[in-house]
Amino acid sequence: MDNTNQKKALINGEIALFLRGLIIGKVLTLMVIGGLLWWLLKPNLLSRNSVDSSSNQSLKSVSNTATASNFQTITDVPTASFNYGGSTAWASIRQLVDSQIQSDRPELKLRYVDPVNASPGSSSGIRMLLDGKLDFAQSSRPLTDEEQAMAKARGFTLEQHQVGMDAIAVVVNPSLKVSGLTVDQLHQIYLGRITNWNQVGGPNLPITPLSQRPEDADTVIFSTNSDLKGQALGSNVQYVYSATEAVRQLSKIPGSVYYASARSVVFQCSVKALPLGSTSGQLIPPYREPMVSPEQCPRQRNQLNTQAVKNGSYPIIANLFVIIKQNKGQEQQIGNAYTNLLLTDQGQRAIEQAGFVGVR
Known part of the structure; x- marks a missing residue:
């Protein structure tokens, strides 16, 4: 009887040791598998953290924009x-x-x-x-x-x-064939020294300069530090009350020309804005290219050449x-x-x- 009990106890002990070893083995196996999985997934986790960080940064940026001065x-x-x-x-x-x-x-x-x-x-x-x-x-x-x-x-x-x-734009009748003007040519036109468009590469057509009276002028083409400041305009200059009146005159007089705020005249359908430059080889349009033709207007309108104003390449700001x-x-x-x-x-x-x- 005693031998039988001893045998049972021995068998039970061996079973317990076996089960304990089996459990430990499984735990170790799970730990190894878990470590491998962590090692394999680490780049993705880091990438996700990076995305989350960028996302948070983006939210902060939006928040900062939303709270900007108003x-x-x-x-x-x-x-x-x-x-x-x-x-x-x-x-x-x-x-x-x-x-x-x-x-x-x-x-x-x-x-x-x-x-x-x-x-x-x-x-x-x-x-x-x-x-x-x-x-x-x-x-x-x-x-x-x-x-x-x-x-x-x-x-x-x-x-x-x-x-x-803003920019100062020079506008003419849409039918006038002139590629552009230099700032000096514009000055000479308004001083009465250039009187025909053929003197600046255009047709044989008298120039009719339009302007507000100097005492009421909205904008100026002679810089405050220019030698031309204060000089009288030419006797051929015709004075208008406003840009609206000037635009009407431009549509009636083929050889007329007017200068004004680009925002006031560039988008108008019935006039053409001329490129301007310091030299004839560097003419910059006051409108965004390509130019919108009168036929396309008013479905489309010319817009201010903001880039040329910002970088200073347009000559009259x-x-x-x-x-x-x-x-x-x-x-x-x-x-x-x-x-x-x-x-x-x-x-x-x-x-x-x-x-x-x-x-x-």
């Missing part, structure tokens, strides 16, 4: 109604950007005011600001020494703050300025607030949507 972030915006005016080139900004500002900042009321006895433009707007008829002005050209002197004589100063860029009266009063406060609104990320995007180039 009209709501500007402080010291006065609660009142203000008069402003000036450059006709700013018309699309007044329609698009200013309407957005007043929608987001309803406490601010902006009222555009036209001049009474002059054509609308940068010059007339600055003059109205000097006379106390506007609280700030919009200009497509820099302040002149004369305007600064007038302000000083009245007990204050004027400051100009750039918020955007018009900077957009807010003109502010420095008198430590409410006019200065609203001028500063309006400038700051336009310089926000939201304001700069809106300026570009209006057809101009931002400065930030």
Whole structure:
């Protein structure tokens, strides 16, 4: 009996040892398999972590963009109604950007005011600001020494703050066969020294230059530091009230020419914008190529050559300025607030949507 029990105990012990070894073996096998699997999947895990990291970074970037400066972030915006005016080139900004500002900042009321006895433009707007008829002005050209002197004589100063860029485009009748003009040729045309298109490679056709009167000019073709500054325009120049009137005249007079804000005239169907250059071998169009023909318009319209404005290759640039009266009063406060609104990320995007180039 004892021998039988001893045999059973021995057998049970051997079975227990066998099962223990089997379990340990399985555990070791699982550990080895798990290690192999981890080693094989490690590159994918690292890759996934990299993707997750990039995804998080992308989300952060979107978040940063979403929280960029906008009209709501500007402080010291006065609660009142203000008069402003000036450059006709700013018309699309007044329609698009200013309407957005007043929608987001309803406490601010902006009222555009036209001049009474002059054509609308940068010059007339600055003059109205000097006379106390506007609280700030919009200009497509820099302040002149004369305007600064007038302000000083009245007990204050004027400051100009750039918020955007435009190009000065030269437009003609679509039928005119001229490849382009140099800046010097353009100057000579308006000084009355070049009077026929055959002098600049065109047909035998008298040139009829159109322009706003210098005292009401919206834009200028003679740089403020040019030797030609202040020279009288030629006796053959015909004066127009606005760009709208000039465009009408261009369609009637085959040899006519006009210069204005590119945003005002480049997209027009009834005129043709000429490439300009410092030399005849470097003519740059103010529109994006290829040019949209009159037959394609208005289904398609020419757009501003923003790249040439940004990189400075286009020869005549018009900077957009807010003109502010420095008198430590409410006019200065609203001028500063309006400038700051336009310089926000939201304001700069809106300026570009209006057809101009931002400065930030």
